[in-house]
Structure formats: C-alpha cells, structure tokens
Amino acid sequence: MAEAPGTVFVPRSRLVEGVRAYGLIVAMWLRSTMAYRASFLMTAVGNFAATAFDFVAIMLMFAHVDALGGYTLPEIALLYGASGTAFGLADLLMGSMDRLGRRVRDGTLDTLLVRPVPVLAQVAADRFALRRLGRITQGLLVLGYGLVAVDIDWTVVKVVVLPLMLLSGSVIFGSVFVAGGAFQFVAQDASQVQNSFTYGGNTLLQYPPTIFAKDLVRGVTFVVPLAFVNWLPALYVLGRQLPLGLPEWVAFLPPVVAAVCAAAAGLAWRTGLRAYRSTGS
Amino acid sequence: MSTDTEASTAGHTGAGPAFIELDRLEKVFDVRRRKGFLRGERRQVRAVDGISFRVERGEMVGYIGPNGAGKSTTIKMLTGILTPSGGSLRVAGIDPSRERTRLAHRIGVVFGQRTTLWWDLPLRDSYRLMHRMYRVPDARFRANLDRCVELLDLGELLDVPVRQLSLGQRMRGDIAAALLHDPEVLYLDEPTIGLDVVSKAKVRQFLRDLNAERGTTVLLTTHDLTDIEQLCSRVMVIDHGRLMYDGALAGLHEVGESERTLVVDLERELPPIRLESETSVRTVKVEGPRQWLAFPASASAAPLVARIAAEYPLADLSVREPDIEAVIAKMYARERPGEPVT
Numbered sequence: 001m002a003e004a005p006g007t008v009f010v011p012r013s014r015l016v017e018g019v020r021a022y023g024l025i026v027a028m029w030l031r032s033t034m035a036y037r038a039s040f041l042m043t044a045v046g047n048f049a050a051t052a053f054d055f056v057a058i059m060l061m062f063a064h065v066d067a068l069g070g071y072t073l074p075e076i077a078l079l080y081g082a083s084g085t086a087f088g089l090a091d092l093l094m095g096s097m098d099r100l101g102r103r104v105r106d107g108t109l110d111t112l113l114v115r116p117v118p119v120l121a122q123v124a125a126d127r128f129a130l131r132r133l134g135r136i137t138q139g140l141l142v143l144g145y146g147l148v149a150v151d152i153d154w155t156v157v158k159v160v161v162l163p164l165m166l167l168s169g170s171v172i173f174g175s176v177f178v179a180g181g182a183f184q185f186v187a188q189d190a191s192q193v194q195n196s197f198t199y200g201g202n203t204l205l206q207y208p209p210t211i212f213a214k215d216l217v218r219g220v221t222f223v224v225p226l227a228f229v230n231w232l233p234a235l236y237v238l239g240r241q242l243p244l245g246l247p248e249w250v251a252f253l254p255p256v257v258a259a260v261c262a263a264a265a266g267l268a269w270r271t272g273l274r275a276y277r278s279t280g281s
Numbered sequence: 282m283s284t285d286t287e288a289s290t291a292g293h294t295g296a297g298p299a300f301i302e303l304d305r306l307e308k309v310f311d312v313r314r315r316k317g318f319l320r321g322e323r324r325q326v327r328a329v330d331g332i333s334f335r336v337e338r339g340e341m342v343g344y345i346g347p348n349g350a351g352k353s354t355t356i357k358m359l360t361g362i363l364t365p366s367g368g369s370l371r372v373a374g375i376d377p378s379r380e381r382t383r384l385a386h387r388i389g390v391v392f393g394q395r396t397t398l399w400w401d402l403p404l405r406d407s408y409r410l411m412h413r414m415y416r417v418p419d420a421r422f423r424a425n426l427d428r429c430v431e432l433l434d435l436g437e438l439l440d441v442p443v444r445q446l447s448l449g450q451r452m453r454g455d456i457a458a459a460l461l462h463d464p465e466v467l468y469l470d471e472p473t474i475g476l477d478v479v480s481k482a483k484v485r486q487f488l489r490d491l492n493a494e495r496g497t498t499v500l501l502t503t504h505d506l507t508d509i510e511q512l513c514s515r516v517m518v519i520d521h522g523r524l525m526y527d528g529a530l531a532g533l534h535e536v537g538e539s540e541r542t543l544v545v546d547l548e549r550e551l552p553p554i555r556l557e558s559e560t561s562v563r564t565v566k567v568e569g570p571r572q573w574l575a576f577p578a579s580a581s582a583a584p585l586v587a588r589i590a591a592e593y594p595l596a597d598l599s600v601r602e603p604d605i606e607a608v609i610a611k612m613y614a615r616e617r618p619g620e621p622v623t
Binding site: 017021024025032107113114115127278 | 310360361364382383386388395396397399406410
C-alpha cells in the first residue's frame, strides 16, 4: 500500500521516538512555566524550603544524640543526600506517572493512544514540573555537606562509585515510578501504593540500614532493590560493613541492578498497556 | 504542495481493498461485577459482535445507535486504541492495533466528551506541539492552521487556555487539532454533543467543506439525526454490537417505520383530535389543551397542520423529529435483518 502523498513517515526506534517526544512535551511545559517566572521561582523556593526543613529535623535530633544506629550526622547526611538527589532526579523526570490511574479512569488515556508517539513518553512528560529542582538542590547540598564533613579514605574506585550511585539510583527510582504507573492500568486507585514505594522508599533510605529490622532490609535489597540506590554503594564509600553480611563487590552492582529494573519496568509497562488495550477502561 | 488524496473521488469500488475494511470484527469484554468484598462475578459482554463493512475514500458516514451499542468501541478499534478479539480490520492497508503509531500519522480523531488538547495551555501551544509531534512540514502546518483558524473562527481563541473555552469553542479547537497533519480519515465521536445551535451549524459546515474540498473520509458517531441528515450520504446503525442497517438515511426511516410527532396546543380542552382523511395519523397523548399526534416521518407535516387548523381552534404547534433510539427500537422489535447489504 503506497503512502499518501506528503505523508511523512520515517521509521525510527521507539526509544529515540520516545525521548524526542518527551523532549517536545517537556519543552512545551517549560515554555508555559517560564511565562510566569515569579510564580515558578516561588514554588521552586517553596519546594526547596519544604525539603530543607526535613533535614533540619534530623539535625535537631542530633543536638540530643551523637549517633543514630551507629552513624554520625555527616554520614547520615551522605546517605540522605545520595537518596534525595537520586529520588529528586527520578521525580523530576518521571514524577507524573502517578497520574496514570486518573487518566485511565476519566478516559483521557485514549487521547494519548491516537498520537504517533509512545504513550509512556507522553504520560511521563505530562505537566513536567521544573519546581522539583528544589528537591534535587537540597539533596545535592546535603550530600555535599556529608562528603566534606566525613573523613573518607578516598580511592579512585570510590570516586567512580559516587556518580554511578546517583545515576543508577535515579534509574531505579524511575523504574519504580514506571512499574507503579503500569500497575495503575489494572488498579486505577493504586497511586498511593506507588507513592509508598517512591516517597516512602526515599524516606527509608535516608536513614542507615542498622536502625531497621532485618526483614525490611532484606525486602528492599532482594525484592524491591532500593538498597542499591544508596545504602550499598554509600556504605562502601564510607568504608563500613554492608548489611546482611553482603560481600563488598555487591556495592558495585547498582548499574547492573538499575539496568535490570529498567528492563523489568519496561516489560511491566508493555504488559499493562496491552491489558488496557484489550479491556478498555 | 498540499494536493491531498487526489484519488478521493476516483471510484475504488468493488474488487480492490477498500479504504476502511472490517470483516466480522468482534470485541468481547470480560466484565467483573463486585459481589461482596472479594467475590466477583465474571460475565462476557460482546460489545462488537461480528461487524463487517467497507468505507471508500472520500465517503462521509454516520455511525449511530443507542448508548452502549458498540459505537465507541468500534471507533477505538479503528484507531488502534483497542485490540479486536476477533475478525479482521484494515485502515489504509494498516492493521490499527499492530501499527498504531504508524496509523496515527494518517488519521485524525475527535472525542466529543474529552479533549485531545492540553487543558492548561493555550490552543496555540497545543498546536505547536502537534506540529512537531506529527513532523508536519512548516509551510504545510501554517497553511492548515490558517485555514482552520479562518473556517472555525479560532482567531481570538488561540491564546486562551483550553480550560477557559466553552464547549463549542473547545470542540472547534479539537477539530482543528485533528486536522493539522492532513489526515486521510477523520473519526468524530459525538462531535456535536452539548453544542449550541450556532456551534453545531459551524461544525457541520466545516466538515462538509473538508469532505468536499479535500476528500477527507469522515466517520462520525452521533445521537443527533440532524448531523446525519446534513452531512452523511450513508448511515450505519448498530445495536447490541451488530450492524442493523447500512444505507441512505431515507431508507432508515422506511425500515424503522419512524414517526414524527406533532405537538398541538388547542385553545381549550377537547376530545382527541380525529381527522377523517388522515388515516396514518394517531393521537398518542392528551394533556389538557395539549395533544400529541404521531405521523409517518416520510409524510409532510404541512397538509396535516392545515387540516387541524381548519377543523380545530389551534393556538400553537411544534414538530418533533423522531429520535434515533425510537427508530432503532422499532427496527429491532420488527426483526433482526440477516447479513447487512453493503
């Protein structure tokens, strides 16, 4: 069958198409955000302040104790900052996934399905909110404080582990956002379940594993591998024993775990979308 | 450069593959109903139950039926949103469910009940994004947008956020959005629902012109028979997932023995109106001085009105068109026709 005259159709990989579409939609939201600069600045500062107070609470706690679960304030700052930055990045890029359930319920998901670009990119980029930079800024500041204040025995390996930790961490959190979105195809009210893994997971990772029950630590290591976001690589950087008696090399696994998580999330998304397309809302 | 679909009127009849082709298309849903906290009951619903039809390029077809008849489900399969459970389906030679994004470049879709525009952004931003998303060449995009803005009267609305538009304005904005990439076929699901008379007229005029000038194939679902009367040379009626009728609108009235209603206000309460000469007229309801008379939709109301005015003290009157649900209900009650004629 011949294409109609003038119809532009060039096959491209879905990934490239998805990233391009994501960029287009994000650019549109940025333009519209920047039309109200003052309002943007205020919400970004507010976002920063809200998360900043969160760490102030931890500092206040340390006014009364010297260590929490055997960790000093700067060490906790490193854990906190690493998780906060990774989560903030994922939240910035994928945070809109929790609106999927609503789209399924009100039927607006259908309008995304008739466009020539991947649905995942459209859902993820929807209402891109640059104000979430506030959270990343706060995470980076706390992380910076931790890195300066802790007396780390620096090696080349540790210098490499650090940025990989942040990148892998955001991919892992991003995968949880996508998998959570995929789950909402089946259970449309599940956005709170997703939030407990993302926002809840972030809060959990901000404290050292020593203060939690072993079973919980096992769960976030082997089931939902959030421990790879910061705990395992950060404890290695700090020169501490890994939890659950895990060998040291596990601390280098975050990129692998992130890749597996991303693949699993992609699969979950495809399954969810296929289920939606065979059942409707 | 935008010499679209010149093949539109060249008759692709009979043998070759049609532009849109459905062959015993089916969609079965598993519906679970809650019974108590955990117990559920599963039930199969055949939303589309073996529908076959062909639509040639440049046709304008009305797709009608009562709520829940399977209209939207059919549109969703035609656009690739839903995967059929059985039968086959081709649009422009493409299987919609398998190559949804490839097909998307060639079709335009308007959902009457929900917008495809970005709710919080001005129309202009939505259009700009469509431009890039569909990779429409710049000159073509500008020409198409200008044309839509002029014909759909969108000039003053371009900078207004979609959420502030009235329903009629939004619908016009949505129709423009669906046409910026020069689709070969336009699907409209209830395009005039909830619109005022002026907006309806504007939308209909625009669709007529689009079809006449560009040869765009149009398939629309509607509850409003006037849409069909003014736009479509062909109408398909679907009920319970089956195609009940496929042909001209006039034929539908015959098949359905549809009736129009004359609402007569007399000057005072009188016994039911009887007209010796008009045997096909029945008085169906009397309420004080107001009476309802049913007469065949194919007959003219004028002689009937003249007779009543001559014999009764007439104060006021109005004519009600047959509603589609009633026509279909009658058709359904009569018999189930076998294979529809295409």
